[in-house]
Amino acid sequence: MIYTEYDSKYRESAIELMCLLQDHERKISKDRPPSTEVSQAQLDYLVAAVANAVGKIFLAVEHERAVGLLVVFQDSEHEGTNHVYPEFLKYGLITDLVVAESHRGSSVAAELMKLAERFCRTEGLSIIKLCVLNSNSIARKFYEKQDYHIQEVIYRKFI
Numbered sequence: 001m002i003y004t005e006y007d008s009k010y011r012e013s014a015i016e017l018m019c020l021l022q023d024h025e026r027k028i029s030k031d032r033p034p035s036t037e038v039s040q041a042q043l044d045y046l047v048a049a050v051a052n053a054v055g056k057i058f059l060a061v062e063h064e065r066a067v068g069l070l071v072v073f074q075d076s077e078h079e080g081t082n083h084v085y086p087e088f089l090k091y092g093l094i095t096d097l098v099v100a101e102s103h104r105g106s107s108v109a110a111e112l113m114k115l116a117e118r119f120c121r122t123e124g125l126s127i128i129k130l131c132v133l134n135s136n137s138i139a140r141k142f143y144e145k146q147d148y149h150i151q152e153v154i155y156r157k158f159i
Contacts, residue, residue, distance in 0.1 A: 001067075003111055006047060006057035013066040014059065018043050021098035028135045030158075046071050046096065054123060058115045060099070060108045067103045070112035071096040074123055092120035092128040097139075113146050 006014065019035035022042070026032040050057055053073055060068030075093040077084060094116055099108045120128050130148065132139045 001108070002061050003115055004059055004061060006050075006059055006069075008047075010059055010061060010064075010066040011043070014057075014069055015040050015043055017066055017069045017098045017100065018096075020100065021096060024098075025133060025136075028133055049073070056116075056119050058112050058119075060103070060112060062103070067100040068108040068112050069096065069098050070094065070109075070116055072116040072119055072128075074120075074125060075129070088127055090125055092116065092123070092125045094128060094130040097130075109142060110146065 018039035022032060022035035022039050026034065046057060049055065050071070050073065055071070055073035058070045058072070059066045071094065073093045073095065074090060076090045077088075081089070094113075097109060097112065099112075117128060128148075129151070130143065131154075132143060134140075
């Protein structure tokens with residue numbers, strides 16, 4: 001297993017991972033379209049976004065195929081905000097994490113998280129945030145095992 005930054009030679013397997021993530025989230029949230037409609041475009045968006053911002057897409061690769069994918073960006077509180085100390089205005093934001101079913105439970109996700117944390121430390125960030133669907137209990141347990149803690153709760157209502 002190698003861990004590396006995204007390279008277009010892994011595009012097809014990365015799209016497969018994006019499909020896996022999208023289909024999983026679609027099962028637990030009705031606002032998600034089918035993976036066949038969005039996964040390729042979402043990967044293209046993420047590749048462009050990390051190229052135009054402070055961010056990375058990390059892959060776990062085995063036998064020339066991506067079997068894990070994580071996306072992390074530097075993000076910040078809204079300009080002019082005063083509700084947190086200045087040193088915490090910028091933070092890392094993990095937007096996507098997915099591991100092929102064949103590699104779950106094999107530390108791939110934990111290794112990808114370590115890469116994201118190392119990247120954020122290198123950028124001088126001391127906080128990493130991420131969002132997970134409330135009903136995604138497997139992901140929530142994983143993040144808690146990685147020492148992530150619930151900081152805020154977001155409520156929403158379809159109207």
